[in-house]
């Protein structure tokens with residue numbers, strides 16, 4: 031008999047979620063409107079504690095799309111984006127008819143390289159296309175080089191759209207991720223650190239922008255007794271049922287972060303004396319990572335018998351343990367291969383040798399034993 035599947039990152043309910051869903055049923059607010067949404071937004075605003083405004087939406091993809099609209103991105107504009115990320119960071123650039131320009135990573139945080147970023151901006155300006163926005167990502171919950179990237183953005187007066195989909199609870203110099211962008215977004219997809227089954231949020235700096243995001247997300251209805259529209263609208267609101275799950279999840283967010291970080295510690299000690307395996311970690315005390323996923327880099331020149339990433343991946347899959355190569359960089363994707371890329375081969379090399387390992391907050395000692403014994407049998 032096959033052992034039960036160990037997932038990379040699966041939903042982890044805290045126990046109070048159903049109470050909020052019952053409240054929605056009892057009051058018949060089975061709609062993209064209601065107390066759960068308002069309260070979930072307040073919970074997030076309080077958690078970020080930075081005087082910002084949160085609007086719950088149907089997904090982070092929707093939030094990035096609305097974020098680009100709020101930043102004025104239109105057809106023909108150029109938008110800069112970190113290449114090593116999930117496609118949802120970049121796809122909304124195309125929704126707007128804009129042109130993405132992709133940037134390599136640096137080796138410390140695996141995120142946007144500030145040097146390649148500045149090279150790209152200078153070249154875009156030389157070509158007469160001042161970039162309209164920069165999409166930054168905190169990959170796997172590790173903050174990007176926030177001060178360095180902000181300095182470049184400010185030097186050229188370009189706003190930042192902070193994709194914090196993977197980084198709820200991470201922080202930089204004591205300030206929460208999701209508060210560093212001119213606009214920021216979160217995801218509550220089923221695989222994220224907390225989930226609303228599907229959902230996202232946009233974080234804006236003032237109430238007017240929040241109102242605008244709500245307007246766009248609910249079909250851009252002008253004030254009139256009939257349905258009147260002066261602008262293109264979207265159906266991007268979060269359901270009051272899903273927001274109920276979110277309220278329950280907010281109560282266990284800090285616990286989830288502790289447990290995800292414990293998974294990271296588990297892998298750090300597992301691989302401590304294993305040559306050729308590096309666990310992606312932040313050592314700089316300014317960076318606090320939620321370690322949404324723990325990932326490793328495999329160097330086959332140093333591992334036992336030259337074992338490579340693929341060998342480890344296939345063995346784990348064969349043992350019914352889910353794992354996944356790192357995000358394939360956008361500039362290597364068939365969809366995006368004809369767009370410009372600035373940098374070298376850092377993202378590409380990380381992709382070739384990187385593997386994300388089971389990281390959920392709901393993994394058990396038994397799961398860890400199984401993962402550990404499979405990996406040590408191969409590599410130890």
Ligand SMILES: *Cc1c(COP(=O)(O)O)cnc(C)c1O
Nearest residue numbers: 089090091116118119195217219
């Ligand atoms: C998950 C994720 C998204 C998309 O989130 P959805 O809520 O599923 O739309 C965007 N960017 C990154 C970096 C992600 O990991």
